[in-house]
Amino acid sequence: MGIAERRIRQKVEVKTTILATAWQLVRAEGWQSLSIRRIADAIEYSVPVIYDHFENKEAILFEFTKQGFVLLCSKLEKAKEKYDTPAEQLTAIADAYWNFAFKNKEYFQLMFGIGMACCEFEKSIPEMLKVRKLVMEIIGDIVGKNKPADNLCLKYHTFWSILHGLISIKLTRKWDVSYELNKLVLHDAISGFIKNLKN
DSSP states (O other): OOHHHHHHHHHHHHHHHHHHHHHHHHHHHOGGGOOHHHHHHHHTOOHHHHHHHOSSHHHHHHHHHHHHHHHHHHHHHHHHHTOSSHHHHHHHHHHHHHHHHHHSHHHHHHHTOTTOOHHHHHHHOHHHHHHHHHHHHHHHHHHOTTSOHHHHHHHHHHHHHHHHHHHHHHHHOTTTSOHHHHHHHHHHHHHHHHHHHHO
16 A cells, blocks of 8 residues: 555544544534534544544534435435335335434434524535435325425425424423323324325
8 A cells, every 4th residue: 555545544544533533522412512622632633633634613513414314314215115105105204204313313403403504505415405305206296296386395394394393392391291192293293294285
């Protein structure tokens, strides 16, 4: 292996170490605890070494956002593939999205946190657009092809509002509603949503 190849490999290894360490900090203490200084201290490198690989903390967060959407997109596609009818597919996607939110809280909080620049991210993260298209196609199949596109967009946002609202309640007010009850509410809401789509 030549010097150039070795340098490239070392650069990749350091970048991987930075991300792995950042993820450990997030899992242990939450996103608010993450800083370039804390990452540098944890891996025993100088701060400039971190900046050689990432422009700033936001660049690290962006990497995790991409990872989260790749994972979410994969889960939703697998959920859809298990069923044949659009109604079953949409219900399966809602369940998969729900499960993703609670099994991957750190990703979910970053991906859908307040202040996230959705339009900018959608251009940079193809999986974001893929998730939107996946759900829009299924809603379109249920609604029928002769409905206006703006109606499909409205229905898409209604679907995500139901999911995000229920997930937010459970994530922020754990003591109020049991997980099981909240999941029943989700199924009831999605069932009603699907019935409304068919009318």
